[in-house]
Amino acid sequence: MSEPTQSIETTPQFVGKHEVAPRGAAPFRWERKAMGLHSLIVYIFLYAPILILIAFSFNEARQTARWEGFTFQWYGRLMENKLILNSMKNSLIVAGTATFACTIIGTLAALALGRYEFKGKGPTQALLFLPIIIPEIVLGVAMVTFFGIMQMRLNIWTVIISHIVFSVSYVAIVVRARLAGFDRSLEEAAMDLGAGPVQTFFRVTLPLILPGIIAGALLVFTISIDDYVITSFVAGAGATTLPLQIYSMIKVGVTPEVNAISTLLLLFTLVMIIVAQRLQQQPSDKGERK
Amino acid sequence: MSDTSNHSGKTARVLIAPSWLLLGIFFLLPLIIMFVISFGMRGTYGGLKPITDLWAYISSGDFLANYRQSLDGLYLPIYWRSVWMAVATTVLCLVISYPIAYYIAIVAPARWKNLLLALVVVPFWTSFLIRTYAWMLILRTEGLANTVLLQLGLINQPLDLLYNELAVMIGLIYGELPFMILPLYASLEKLDLTLLEASSDLGANHFSTFWRVTVPMTMPGIVAGIVLVFIPSIGQFVVSDLLGGAKSMLVGNLIQNQFSIARNKPFGSAIAFELTAVVLVLLMAYAWWSKKKGQEAML
Numbered sequence: 113m114s115e116p117t118q119s120i121e122t123t124p125q126f127v128g129k130h131e132v133a134p135r136g137a138a139p140f141r142w143e144r145k146a147m148g149l150h151s152l153i154v155y156i157f158l159y160a161p162i163l164i165l166i167a168f169s170f171n172e173a174r175q176t177a178r179w180e181g182f183t184f185q186w187y188g189r190l191m192e193n194k195l196i197l198n199s200m201k202n203s204l205i206v207a208g209t210a211t212f213a214c215t216i217i218g219t220l221a222a223l224a225l226g227r228y229e230f231k232g233k234g235p236t237q238a239l240l241f242l243p244i245i246i247p248e249i250v251l252g253v254a255m256v257t258f259f260g261i262m263q264m265r266l267n268i269w270t271v272i273i274s275h276i277v278f279s280v281s282y283v284a285i286v287v288r289a290r291l292a293g294f295d296r297s298l299e300e301a302a303m304d305l306g307a308g309p310v311q312t313f314f315r316v317t318l319p320l321i322l323p324g325i326i327a328g329a330l331l332v333f334t335i336s337i338d339d340y341v342i343t344s345f346v347a348g349a350g351a352t353t354l355p356l357q358i359y360s361m362i363k364v365g366v367t368p369e370v371n372a373i374s375t376l377l378l379l380f381t382l383v384m385i386i387v388a389q390r391l392q393q394q395p396s397d398k399g400e401r402k
Numbered sequence: 403m404s405d406t407s408n409h410s411g412k413t414a415r416v417l418i419a420p421s422w423l424l425l426g427i428f429f430l431l432p433l434i435i436m437f438v439i440s441f442g443m444r445g446t447y448g449g450l451k452p453i454t455d456l457w458a459y460i461s462s463g464d465f466l467a468n469y470r471q472s473l474d475g476l477y478l479p480i481y482w483r484s485v486w487m488a489v490a491t492t493v494l495c496l497v498i499s500y501p502i503a504y505y506i507a508i509v510a511p512a513r514w515k516n517l518l519l520a521l522v523v524v525p526f527w528t529s530f531l532i533r534t535y536a537w538m539l540i541l542r543t544e545g546l547a548n549t550v551l552l553q554l555g556l557i558n559q560p561l562d563l564l565y566n567e568l569a570v571m572i573g574l575i576y577g578e579l580p581f582m583i584l585p586l587y588a589s590l591e592k593l594d595l596t597l598l599e600a601s602s603d604l605g606a607n608h609f610s611t612f613w614r615v616t617v618p619m620t621m622p623g624i625v626a627g628i629v630l631v632f633i634p635s636i637g638q639f640v641v642s643d644l645l646g647g648a649k650s651m652l653v654g655n656l657i658q659n660q661f662s663i664a665r666n667k668p669f670g671s672a673i674a675f676e677l678t679a680v681v682l683v684l685l686m687a688y689a690w691w692s693k694k695k696g697q698e699a700m701l
Binding site: 140143144146147148150151154155157158159161162164165168175176177178216217218220221223224225227228229230231232233236239240242243245246247248249250251253254255256257258260261273274276277280284331334335338340341345355358359362366370371374377378381382385386389393 | 422424430431433436501502504505509516518520524528529530531535536538544545548549608633636640654657667670675677685
């Protein structure tokens with residue numbers, strides 16, 4: 113976040129995508145500076161609360177916002193808290209299972225959408241798009257009603273099913289994007305060299321789209337482990353996930369333990385997202401094994 | 403590929419079958435059931451009241467009871483608040499986001515671009531709940547803002563910063579901002595800068611170039627951003643539950659209450675369906691607009 117404004121001062125010439133300053137884009141220096149300053153403030157707005165939360169998780173003070181010294185004790189306390197440990201376990205089970213299912217189902221759908229023209233392609237796209245755009249609360253309400261009508265007891269499986277439902281589209285979208293930038297001649301070459309469709313898929317197609325699949329999987333894992341709204345409707349007794357546990361702790365009151373567990377979850381998802389981003393950016397390169 | 407279209411159609415159907423099975427049973431069916439239940443009545447124990455005579459039930463107009471109840475004056479302030487807060491969030495996000503998207507796409511040095519963009523994307527994916535909670539640390543009575551203000555001697559008494567509509571607005575804007583910046587960036591990035599040059603050569607000052615060239619050219623991003631911010635804002639309930647007080651209840655909280663405290667699922671389903679209808683109408687309007695403009699929808 114280091115001041116983007118600086119670089120403008122040192123480079124008097126307009127530098128952007130284009131070498132020469134297009135007249136009319138942002139002709140005046142003060143305009144560019146003002147925009148840079150505005151951007152800096154927005155970045156501070158986006159990151160300050162997160163950094164404050166992380167800082168507080170190391171603060172000795174229990175009640176106040178004053179800094180009373182550095183401590184790891186709140187993290188230590190977490191390890192003794194059975195409720196938190198149990199909710200972590202549940203979250204990992206849910207996210208792991210949902211990721212596994214979404215990766216397979218979503219990749220298959222992406223292959224169909226990216227490869228073939230077929231009847232019902234439009235509706236299929238709409239179907240995969242809807243779970244993302246329908247308000248989460250509506251989805252939660254609809255699912256808990258459905259489970260009730262079907263007489264399915266709310267437990268960890270109802271959580272897993274609903275997580276698969278709202279995450280599968282992300283894999284489909286990410287993998288499809290990867291397929292779009294895919295050199296079809298490689299597959300044709302494999303076929304010409306005598307490989308069957310199955311062999312071609314596993315030896316050529318799959319390795320090439322693998323970064324997309326992994327990125328999609330990481331996103332699903334992140335979305336699943338972060339979800340509160342839908343989970344709060346469909347989780348039965350004993351299926352409390354980490355966000356549900358955090359939420360109930362927040363409702364009781366702000367404590368350093370909440371800060372610590374929130375920081376851990378935040379950093380965990382941060383790492384996942386950065387890895388996913390990297391995988392999505394790289395074009396087909398770096399021979400994945402086989 | 404050398405496949406005949408018939409063959410490839412079959413392959414495609416096999417590939418999409420799991421998605422249809424999953425989403426058909428656990429997504430479409432629940433939505434349909436919710437819709438049907440919204441015409442039902444609450445039973446004694448919070449379940450559904452069995453209907454003995456379907457025809458009489460329909461002809462008496464009872465099946466619309468939940469929808470009539472949802473229009474009761476009691477709930478109007480909640481809808482009104484949900485709408486104006488969503489509108490205000492959308493407008494403020496647009497005003498805040500346009501300059502930063504412009505900066506990243508056009509003004510910033512090329513080598514900074516990826517980093518600046520990544521810094522917007524990261525909060526987009528991290529826990530909404532935790533990011534909302536972080537504001538509680540700042541705004542609560544013993545929170546950071548009050549501590550700092552007291553220390554500086556600017557106030558004598560802690561201010562009530564949390565549990566009001568302002569706090570909810572801050573939380574909404576904070577949560578939805580990346581949803582606006584990203585589509586704006588995507589369309590500004592595609593903007594043909596020679597058009598701006600042409601406009602300027604033809605004698606337009608940069609103010610009118612902005613309003614008459616840049617804004618119309620980036621309209622797809624603006625509209626996509628509006629849709630992407632408005633929809634989650636109007637269905638929000640975590641932010642208002644954590645940062646708002648009893649007086650800042652939104653339609654999301656109203657729905658949630660029907661399923662937890664009030665135990666009136668048919669009524670909750672009716673409001674949830676109304677919310678869904680609003681969202682779908684908005685999306686259809688968006689699709690219609692994109693088609694009319696001959697542009698591919700960004701969503």
